[in-house]
Amino acid sequence: MSGMWRVADVVGVHEETTTARTIRLRLPEPVRFLAGQHVDVRLTAPDGYQAVRSYSVAGATPPDSLEITVDELPDGEVSPYLVRDLAVGDQLEVRGPVGGWFVWRPEETSPVQLVGGGSGVVPLMAMVRAHAMAGHPAPFRLLYSVRAPESVFFRSELETLARDDTFDVTYVYTRRAPDGEPVGRLDAATLAANVLNSGSDPAVYVCGATGFVEAVSGWLVELGHSPDRIKTERYGGVGGAS
Amino acid sequence: MSDYLDGNALAGPLSEVFSIDITAALGKCGGCGAVRALAQAHLYVDAPAKILRCPSCGGVLLRLDERGGRLILDLSGFAHLTIQVG
Numbered sequence: 001m002s003g004m005w006r007v008a009d010v011v012g013v014h015e016e017t018t019t020a021r022t023i024r025l026r027l028p029e030p031v032r033f034l035a036g037q038h039v040d041v042r043l044t045a046p047d048g049y050q051a052v053r054s055y056s057v058a059g060a061t062p063p064d065s066l067e068i069t070v071d072e073l074p075d076g077e078v079s080p081y082l083v084r085d086l087a088v089g090d091q092l093e094v095r096g097p098v099g100g101w102f103v104w105r106p107e108e109t110s111p112v113q114l115v116g117g118g119s120g121v122v123p124l125m126a127m128v129r130a131h132a133m134a135g136h137p138a139p140f141r142l143l144y145s146v147r148a149p150e151s152v153f154f155r156s157e158l159e160t161l162a163r164d165d166t167f168d169v170t171y172v173y174t175r176r177a178p179d180g181e182p183v184g185r186l187d188a189a190t191l192a193a194n195v196l197n198s199g200s201d202p203a204v205y206v207c208g209a210t211g212f213v214e215a216v217s218g219w220l221v222e223l224g225h226s227p228d229r230i231k232t233e234r235y236g237g238v239g240g241a242s
Numbered sequence: 243m244s245d246y247l248d249g250n251a252l253a254g255p256l257s258e259v260f261s262i263d264i265t266a267a268l269g270k271c272g273g274c275g276a277v278r279a280l281a282q283a284h285l286y287v288d289a290p291a292k293i294l295r296c297p298s299c300g301g302v303l304l305r306l307d308e309r310g311g312r313l314i315l316d317l318s319g320f321a322h323l324t325i326q327v328g
Contacts, residue, residue, distance in 0.1 A: 004258070040254035054251050098253035100263030101281030210245065232282070234248050 005042060008094045010086055011065065016153045020071040020119065021083045025094060026064055033060040035104045035130035036123045036205070036233075037097035039068060043078055044093070053078045056123035056207075056233075057097050058154075066097065069153060071119035102205065102233045106134040110203050113196045114142040115216050117186070117208025118151070120235060124207055125154050132161050139202075142169045143194050145186045145212065148176040170194045186212075188219040198224035207233040249294050250281040255306060259313065262325070270321040273301035280304070280323075294319075 012024035038054045060066040072083040086092070104112065104127040112131070114124040121144055131140045146152050158169045172190060177183045184190075196202040204225055206216045213232045220230055253265045265281040276298035283303055286293045291307035296319070303319035317323075 038250075038253070052254075054254065095254045095257065098257045098263065098265075099250055099281065100253070100266035101279050102248075102250055232248070233250055 005093045005095050007091050010088055010090045010092060013086065013088060016069060017151055019083065020069060020153060022058060022067050022069045023082060023086065023092075024065060024067045025092065027066070027094065028064075030063040031060060031066055031097065033057060033066060033097050034100070035126040036102045037099045037126075038123070039066070039094050039096035039098070041068075041078065041082070042093040042095070043081065051077050056126070058122050058125050059129045060097075060126075069119070069122045069125075102207070102231050104130060104203070104205065106130060106136055108203065109138055111139040111196050111200050112141070113202045113204045114140070115145075115191070115195065115204065115206045115208075115220075116142065117145045117212035117216075118147070119153070120206075120208030120212070120233070121146075121153055122207075123233060124205060125158075127205065128158070128161060128167065131167065132164065137166060139196065139200075140167045141194075141196055141202075142167075143172065143186075143191070144169060145172040145174060145208070147174055149173065149178050186216070188222065191216065191219050192223055195220070195223070198226075201226075201229065204230045205233075206230065208235065210234045246284040246286050246295070248281055249279070249283040249285050251285055251287075252280065252292065252294065252304075252306065255292065255308065255313075259315065262327070264323075264325070266326065268324040269303060270323075271296040271299060271301060271303060272319050272321040274299035275321070277324075 008025040008027045011026045014022040016022055038056045040052050040054050042052045044050050055068040058067045058069045070079050070082045072079045116124045161167050162169050172186045173183050174185050206213050213234050217230050250265055256264050268277055269280050270277045284295045284297050291305050294304035296303055305316040307314040
């Protein structure tokens with residue numbers, strides 16, 4: 001769970017996009033994981049310099065494996081290494097999974113609306129997977145704001161999961177869209193047209209960059225969603241968002 | 243003021259000291275009385291110590307200073323914390 005650094009083995013890597021990659025880690029002992037949690041990753045340079053960053057967990061496979069999906073920040077201190085250089089057989093120091101706030105638990109029964117911007121979709125994907133894994137009856141909706149079609153993480157799995165009656169995904173393309181689909185930043189009207197109505201009192205999870213999270217939460221409140229039902233997470237980690 | 247993170251990002255460092263997750267606890271600001279989960283407060287990591295500020299009044303809620311194998315945790319900005327147990 002928590003409390004100390006452990007050495008995890010990198011057992012798989014998968015390119016999500018040209019700048020993002022999913023890394024499968026195996027920990028030395030069983031992992032307790034709640035969908036939405038993150039891990040801290042610590043890198044140590046030969047001279048002893050250490051850098052710590054937080055990454056959302058995209059999913060876990062009991063008993064001891066979990067996946068993080070990392071988007072490369074060009075000026076980053078840690079993410080370029082994780083996306084470009086890390087290989088199967090390498091090891092990483094990991095603390096967690098941790099966090100008890102931005103989490104979805106299968107014992108919750110209310111409908112769930114997820115709103116993700118860019119790589120903010122990662123912890124939401126963990127919730128979508130946990131919902132599917134549990135065969136959970138509550139309606140789940142994901143509104144996914146993304147730059148372009150080739151920037152979408154987890155696309156084929158999302159399409160497969162959306163065949164289930166309880167889950168649906170809507171994409172908002174901000175820079176370039178597939179033929180025939182609109183392009184433009186998420187705005188209040190698009191949000192209103194694509195999220196669960198506040199009348200069904202859904203639990204809402206919003207994750208993305210600070211500006212995205214603040215705009216979306218403001219619009220949700222204007223749509224009648226109670227601030228108490230909206231949980232937000234901005235990306236970034238201890239030590240800077242890289 | 244510089245860009246900030248969510249208090250959520252303190253979950254790892256605080257897991258070094260607490261056996262349960264403290265970021266989900268509700269903290270009452272000693273300055274303005276606003277009540278919010280620690281995970282939703284604003285975390286500044288540019289300073290030598292990590293500083294958690296109240297989103298309502300900007301007052302310092304928590305200061306976490308880690309150096310030389312010692313950790314100094316200053317919670318004096320809170321009036322109190324409400325922690326869900328079990």
